[in-house]
Amino acid sequence: MEVLVIGDGGREHALALALSADPIVAAVHAAPGNPGTAQLGTNHPVAAADPAAVAALARELGVGLVVVGPEAPLAAGVADAVRDAGIPCFGPSAAAARIEASKSFAKEVMAAAGVPTGRAITCHDETEVAAALDALGAPHVVKDDGLAAGKGVVVTDDRAVALAHGTACGDVVVEEFLDGPEVSLFAITDGTTVLPLLPAQDFKRVGDGDAGPNTGGMGAYTPLPWLASEVVTQVVDTIIEPTVAEMRRRGTPFAGLLYTGLAITADGPKVIEFNARFGDPETQVLLPLLATPLAQVLLAAATGRLAEVGDLAWRTGSAVAVVLAAHGYPAPPRSGDPITGLDRVGGDAHVIHAGTRRQADGGVVASGGRVLAVVGVGESLTAARDTAYAGMADIHLDGGHHRTDIARTAAEQQSGQES
Ligand code: AMP
Ligand code: GLY
DSSP states (O other): EEEEEESHHHHHHHHHHHHHTTEEEEEEEEEEHHHHHHHEEEEEEOTTHHHHHHHHHHHHTTEEEEEEEEEHHHHHHHHHHHHHHHOOSSOHHHHHHHHHHHHHHHHHHHHHHHHBOOOOEESSSSHHHHHOOOOOOOEEEESSSOTTTTEEEEEEEEEEHHHHHHHHHHSSSEOOOOOOOOOEEEEEESSSSSHHHHHHHOOOEEEEEEEEEESSSEEEEOOOOSSSSHHHHIIIIIIIHHHHHHHHHTTTOOOOEEEEEEEETTTTEEEEEEEESSSHHHHHGGGGBBBBBBHHHHHHTTTTTTGGSSSSOOSSSSSEEEEEEEETTTTSOOOEEEEGGGGOOOEEEEEEEEEEETTSSSSSEEOEEEEEEEEEEEEHHHHHHHHHHHHHHHHEETTTTTOSOHHHHHHHHHHHHHH
């Protein structure tokens, strides 16, 4: 079987890498892909969010499975168009992807399913935002009601800042602040059966110690030594399965990857957000530990046969991803700076390309905000992060920056538990 991956980021390179390791996969294609996916297979210059063009490419290539990476193509109906062409597609319909595309829709589904989440008020103008801020109190959480790539959220104690963001966005959701460590829990589903992945954590702020503005994600690790193992079962039972059942009941079954962003509060896990796709960079750490062949699982989910797969199998050990960002990120980044040292990264570390471009002379330059991730795999979090940071030390990008504290606290905790 040949597989087509839609998108051009780090998540798509990580998906292509894991898919190409599945023995049932004869070749991997990507559209549009990046220099990382080009190393694994063939890139095709087709716009990811053009449903007709993606379906036509999938038919022309004769692929047996299409895997859609980012949210924008899902919201645009790419998965619908591929399925209408008779080709299995891993990724929800546009109607089901609304669980990510609209924060107010997600809240409506959660309310109907009885899923624990923060109280929220949808607002349409300044007066409503002001009233909602006062009703819910500080810290204030104000979210753009549309897709904003993780950057449409302001969390602040400053009422004036919260009000300004709320007024600038148009429709916004003002939310109760959820206090507690954040966990990303992904589940693969065919609309009925739910298979959770390992819990992971990502680092959304640009700087060490969670300083500075929000980003798309500066690093990630899995598993989480500080999270009680029963929490995953609890989240599947009280959050993921009721949500999947509610989507089915509405006639818009969610088949694909349901990403639950959680706060582990004093009252138990509560939903911060749902996404309709694999998270980035969490995917970069989860897939290297997945022992079950990925293409077979995604094909089963895409064809309503996930119940036949059984629980996912995982390798022992840990994985840590550290993102290298371009000069200026998360403000508009500088493009075109050369990246050197990529060939030196090896052993238990590997490079996942995100915002890179290969030039005619073979050199690789930065072409996006999050440029690449170095992923380290090891027996412990300490080993995995040492490996990732050793790989990062081999790479040079003028003006590039990365966090130095990815998974540090968790690694210390894990070694404390063991000694
Ligand atoms: P989102 O775009 O919903 O992923 O939000 C981005 C980040 O804002 C989250 O990862 C949290 O760190 C923070 N955030 C969002 N909503 C809340 C909330 N209700 N309480 C606390 N923090 C939040
Ligand atoms: N890691 C955050 C996201 O993918 O939205």
